[in-house]
Amino acid sequence: AQTVTQSQPEMSVQEAETVTLSCTYDTSESDYYLFWYKQPPSRQMILVIRQEAYKQQNATENRFSVNFQKAAKSFSLKISDSQLGDAAMYFCASLTQGGSEKLVFGKGTKLTVNP
Amino acid sequence: ETGVTQTPRHLVMGMTNKKSLKCEQHLGHNAMYWYKQSAKKPLELMFVYNFKEQTENNSVPSRFSPECPNSSHLFLHLHTLQPEDSALYLCASSQGGTGKAEQYFGPGTRLTVT
Numbered sequence: 472a473q474t475v476t477q478s479q480p481e482m483s484v485q486e487a488e489t490v491t492l493s494c495t496y497d498t499s500e501s502d503y504y505l506f507w508y509k510q511p512p513s514r515q516m517i518l519v520i521r522q523e524a525y526k527q528q529n530a531t532e533n534r535f536s537v538n539f540q541k542a543a544k545s546f547s548l549k550i551s552d553s554q555l556g557d558a559a560m561y562f563c564a565s566l567t568q569g570g571s572e573k574l575v576f577g578k579g580t581k582l583t584v585n586p
Numbered sequence: 587e588t589g590v591t592q593t594p595r596h597l598v599m600g601m602t603n604k605k606s607l608k609c610e611q612h613l614g615h616n617a618m619y620w621y622k623q624s625a626k627k628p629l630e631l632m633f634v635y636n637f638k639e640q641t642e643n644n645s646v647p648s649r650f651s652p653e654c655p656n657s658s659h660l661f662l663h664l665h666t667l668q669p670e671d672s673a674l675y676l677c678a679s680s681q682g683g684t685g686k687a688e689q690y691f692g693p694g695t696r697l698t699v700t
Binding site for chain 1: 587588619626627628629631634642674676678688689690691692693694696
């Protein structure tokens with residue numbers, strides 16, 4: 472069974488600075504996908520970034536990037552130049568290929584951005 | 587907006603009531619999902635539908651009854667709920683079958699059972 476662990480229930484960052492959110496996962500699959508989702512106070516869950524496990528290159532989306540360490544089963548999210556609009560719950564999730572496509576989520580990290 | 591809508595956004599119901607949650611996706615996806623989000627717990631997958639067929643029932647009590655009449659619509663029928671069923675219920679859709687497609691979420695229905 473897959474598990475996803477986010478060890479930081481809450482994090483805070485100053486506006487314009489950089490913050491890293493941690494995520495570890497456990498899976499016996501060799502082919503899987505990892506995601507970071509953002510859930511602002513408005514509650515709409517939005518995909519931030521995705522990473523295919525077979526790709527060694529870390530995914531990047533504008534100010535968001537990941538540090539994917541496959542051997543360590545670590546998938547952290549780095550937010551650069553933090554903005555007030557980045558304040559939200561951030562969920563790490565994994566998905567294995569084939570069959571019912573079940574996303575397994577971590578408990579989330581609440582990010583506060585201080586002006 | 588993610589292309590997935592949910593109604594109602596808020597619902598308060600008594601334990602003896604019957605109500606339904608509705609989800610609609612405008613993305614041409616073929617897989618739809620119901621999740622339950624409770625405070626301080628990870629999102630819990632409830633049901634998965636691929637091409638209108640239920641492919642996953644994650645040990646959900648029978649007081650929750652899903653219905654998927656077509657690939658664009660998903661319902662969750664509720665009856666004789668318990669206070670512990672109060673939560674945010676999220677619907678999602680994806681282009682299933684590829685194993686790599688991300689899921690797009692609706693805004694959720696905040697359910698309170700009194």
